[in-house]
Amino acid sequence: MVQSLKTDEILVNMGPQHPSTHGVLRCLLKTDGEWVREVWPYIGYLHRCKEKIAEKVSYIQFMPYTDRLDYLASANNNLGWAMAVERLTSIEVPERAVWLRVLAAELNRIASHLLSYGTFGMEAGAFTPFFYGFRERETIVSIFDQLCGARLTYHYARIGGVMRDLSPETAKAIRRFLDEMDRRWVEYNTLLSDNEIFVRRTANVGVIPADLAIAYGLTGPVLRGSGVAHDIRKAAPYACYPKLDFKVCVGEGLKGTVGDCWDRYWVRMLEIRESVKICRQILDGLPEGPYQAKVPRILKVLANEAYVRTEAPRGELGFYIISDGTDKPWRCRIRAPSFCNLSILNRIARNCLVADVIMILGSIDVVMGEVDR
Amino acid sequence: MPGTLTDIINYVIQTALGVVGLDYARVPEMLRIGAAMLIACGAMLGYVAVVALFFGWAERRVAGRIQARQGPNIVGPFGLLQLIADAIKILVKEDIIPQTAHRFLFRLAPILVFMGAFAPFVVLPFSETLVVSNLSLGVYYALSFAALEVVGVIMAGWASNNKWSLYGGMRLAAQMMSYEIPMGLAVLTVAVLSGHLNLRTIVLDQQGYWIFSWNVFRGFPWAFLAMFVFYLAGLAGSKRTPFDLPEAESEIVAGYHTEYSGMRFVIFYLSEYATMYVVSALTAVLFLGGWHGPIPHVLAWDGQVHWEAGPVLSALIGMVNMIGKSFFLMFVMLWFRWTYPRVRVDQIVYLCMKVLVPLGIICLMGASAWALVW
């Protein structure tokens, strides 16, 4: 009887306008009823050819453009670009500026993970975590208001330093926020992380084994969720990270298999706590001194090339710059973590349910501004 | 004493006509019943609209406060008139039917859905006297009409000619069909305990010693468990979180009403709240003593009636109790919605077949044993 029923596989377009494709990702699903046989992601709807723009503007001018790569973590992008250019030019960055940049980057990491918490909850069907995540993110955004005068595109780190010094009031506001965050973190877990429905939705779904994750070049929480303790802040320490005490959080398969959606989610939640710890240490140990080095107004870089990688909230953010002696790069290549992370979607989202595809996509946590560049 | 709402309406009409010197008894009986029914249904329709508007507001307000924001608070006191403003806005909106949609079925679907949601109101008792039609198979009637909604939703999903709509429709069909089983089992538990299928009689049976004569405590633990089975199954039947798969926004956009706009969308919206109310009210009637309040208006602590409120006062108290209970249960639905994530399509069937149905059977068997013992 069941065999005699004629069923068809249908192709469904999920996106580019869809509530949970994180902007303008388009996924083509081959579905058999509720089962998804295969997923093909189509990207490029937000493509601005940043790498071409980089060739047309100077090193200093490209800094605000990096804000718009992963627009949820622009402080991290600024840090990466500033470090890459400094590496080529051997500009000595004052110690205080280094610490301030890391402070901004870690605050931004918390903000980015909070947003990820919210949207992931939303994709699971719970609306309230979204608002709680945004509530705390709003506090961070207000701190950035005071720190650099912008709410999303911070442009805080500059080549050779940072834009502005940290005022005592802002430092106090950050401390207040960090204490608040500790309390809220517990609440988040009660509301979402430990909720049995949520656990059942995410545990054992979209499992990425460690070797597959490495082969696909996944980085960040997606790789660490698979149990690989790889964090560039530890593996190839940069800035002031060697002086800071923090842990690399990895997925342990607490609720299911190692490398499932819940693990990736949980790594992000743990990283929020680690970042809070880092921020406290930075506020305690912030060295005095100038915050901006002497940088010529027209910054010419001799022919050279460097690949500088930093740990952005979504993974390894790399800037590969080839300079040619002018004030503009000859070629700038951006290794966007989301781009690499998204490439595994087709591989892991097979023979799962429609709802699982959403959860897998949410747990990879892509930002299309970065995928499409 | 008049039996039902229609009787009351007839009585009122008769008295009113009597004042001007007309004899209402001369009008054929069929006409009299018809007129009374029509008026009663009109009243119910108004009530449904008010409930839906109120809960449309309450949902947003509750959601707002739970999510640490304000919720509607500009239009009217506490934003109470917000939904009326929205209704006016929606009424003037363009009514769009997709070009590739099946026009007739597309138009018919919301009506069917609303019929399914509205029909059970006819048998919901608000007090001993305030019930539109005192059917002897009241529960059965309510449950069977709820199934009409499935037809409407599948129709909407199919006629929209949109793959997401179709997904929504099929999901709802699977969900409602399976959840009618535990719902039926929970109802049967009550039927066994009280021996009736008439909602009014079921409530009358629960009269007595404070709240301990309510089914939920009288048939403890079976009816207590059955209440959860019924409420959860009802939650699934009214497509509320955590069972809102047919309109899961993050997965299938808006499910079966993706393509609907304007007035037709409002009808879907209205029927969702109507279904929620029906489930809440049925839970109150079947398990929570219906119109009997925690402070009884019929005092009978030793089996003998010591004090009884007059018919009008009694009806009023009963109505307040009944609406209060239903509204509380509806609030719980809102509260659930803004707390829980959504379950997956296999889990919803798992929950039904492996949790609620066995539990329902256990309840039924236990209640039967109790009925045999006592």
Place this chain on the structure above:
Amino acid sequence: MEAKDICEILMRHLPDAVREFCIDTADPYLVIEPTCISDVAAFLKNHPDLQFDMLQLITGVDRCQSFEVVYHLTSLRFGHSVTLKAMILHDRPRIASIADIYPAADWHERETYDLLGIVFAGHPDLRRILLPDDWEGHPLRKDYVAPESYHGISNAPQ
């Protein structure tokens, strides 16, 4: 392990593959024969002392006369990295795909093909990835001229 040691190991095992070892840049790189890229990649991945398990980046660089294809590899196990460069002709931008060795190369190669027009032979699905399928030209080439309009959408600055 430093880039120098990696170069030595590679030279010992695949002497024909390495053309040059360049250390005068901030990040030293190995220039390899474009025809040997698959062998080199497979060797670097599987050699027990190297184990370059992750491909970070594939970059195409337009040098006007030629194209460079740059591979950044890293080993999570040992923490060392290496940069490989292959120079290919501008007229015949063609190099073997390493997508079968590193699945991560799949999208990187597609992107390089899309933006620079370098063809990766043996790639399972070499299509444009960021630009629409009917886009003309490869924007990251130095001689690329942006079109006036695309499907009637003007490209002129306001």
Place this chain on the structure above:
Amino acid sequence: MSNQVSAFIGYWKTAWRAVVSSTLGLGVTLKHLFSRPVTVEYPKALPEVPEGWRGWHAYESDRCTMCRLCEQVCPVQCIRLEVEGKGRERKLVRYEINYGLCLFCNLCAEVCPTACLWMTADWDLACYRRTDCTIRFHETDPNEQRQRLWPGMKELPARAPKKPREAAPAEKAQTP
């Protein structure tokens, strides 16, 4: 057999966890239901914007030396400057910023040697037409222009509230 037993135990464990975690979750939302909202109602309560916000530019033509540094440093070329005459006779005929392009990166304000261009705490940037995005600072009163486009907007301070060059000594190092 043991498989079945463990499955049975697992079933009840899951059921228990589901009940407990769901109840705790309800507790969190109930607590919030009775706590104060954190949002403000926008038109009634305006957000507090800190000093140093990167909003609208303010420009003082008296102090401007027409050095064109702001124009050169702008990554998107949204600043347009036209100067007539030579030497001491130079006169500014056009100074406009196209906010449709502006990135609000603050580079122009930082590079300005006389601090005659700085960014203010005005954040209300919406307008109805694309052509309205361009503000002509050389025209009589930019305040008036903005009032016309954005009624109810705050008056801009007449002079720079603090001179960035004096306030930030380290930035001095930037000028060669």
